[in-house]
Amino acid sequence: MSEPRITVVGLGSGDTDQMTLGVWRRLQQAARVYVRTEQHPAISLLQEHELAYTSFDSVYEQHDTFPEVYEAIATTLLLEAQSLQEAIVYAVPGHPMVAERTVQLLRERCEDAGVRLDIIGGESFLDQAFIRLGIDPIEGFALLDAAELQPAMLQPRVHTIIGQIYDAFTASDVKLALMERYPDDFEVVIGHALGVAGEEQIIRVPLYELDRTPGFGNLSLLFVPRTTEDAVLNRSFDRLHEIVAILRSPEGCPWDREQTHSSIRKNFIEELYEALEAIDNDDPDGMREEFGDVILQVMLHSQMEEETGAFTVYDVIETLNEKLLFRHPHVFGTSSATDADEALGNWEQMKAEEKERNGTAASRQSQLDGIPPDLPALMKAYKLQKKAAKVGFDWDDLGPVLDKIQEELSELREAIASKDALEQAGELGDLLFAVVNAARFIHADPEEALTMTNRKFKSRFAYIEEQLRINNKTFDQTDLTEMDRWWEEAKRQ
16 A cells, blocks of 8 residues: 555636646546535636546535534545545645645644645635735735634734635624724725636725625635824834834934933823823723823833833733733633632732742742832721731731721820820821721722712812802801701712
């Protein structure tokens, strides 16, 4: 018995004129021919010359997904090659090495199966696409599979061809992915049966009409021309990096060039609080703008370090991605978490392991180390208490915590009676610290709780101001009794 062999040949991308003479001779000489699909113009040549072949079209009806179809075809071909004495020929549309998953599966498995694999090229659909659509790939070119398309794959600065758009459903998925990066009215080009006389169609449509255009089938593709339009590029992270680098360059903005980490440090804090305000106000437009301002601060500080050669913003992103992957073993690893508490436990465990690995754990001499010194005092008190509680320095329940608040309140009263300002401030701090402990026991963030109260106070005080305007009064013309009455009315609103 001769060596089992599969010879894969490409039928070309269109009619029979695009099939190479070498491929045609192989088809004529083959004892057994398989074709992935009959839905290709070149099959007519086999039929005219009464060349027998077996089609895998029926396999498409037997499976729910394309990966299952491709697996079934590859498995069948390998079994056939192993059981027959003569080589078999497997014919695929276009070029065997361009967008042909069954061929990739054969390349991965033939050696282990003891089957020799030969591949003979043919004109791919890309050849006709370059000609018919006027694309020079040297300008930058990407070929993407519609079934696997994700917005992150798109590169607007290069020409993009998207293949495997078999139907309107796939076209709809492609449209949604493209709309993440391109405007709804961006012009794209649909190509049907490129290079096939009498069947070729080239249709230019705005992106939003992509899945409303009929005619998608086995010989369809989509061409997305490269662009430098601001409306497209301004939606990319790379463009942001480029803009910030220009602003900091000698040809950029004088103000941006002069800034240092120290000079814009306060800006970082201000932008964070403005973002928090937008969140608290449930203001989507405000959030979109303020989140951008926060990102700008990250970009500026990272650009300063890039200029010294220390690191780039891509290093920042890499570090963050690695941290997220490492600290979520229940998502990206083998651990599990059925609720938020278990997920948080995994996070803390992996965080501790991470510190052991990079040596930061050994550098901390106190259990209370690792809290940023510039945190607001209320937030800092909360974190200090949480760290102390982890090593057992904590009460078992809320009762003693509330007793401690009463104790500290009494001591504050005594300090007030003593008229010692320093002592009064100290006792007030002790009282606030005890209240923060109570917040921790009832699982309430003290910073958020006080923020809610501040908003509540502002709203009720605004009601008093409104009542003064209604009654043509000023604060000088009212008294606490009247204002307290309006305050109670505001509480009932």
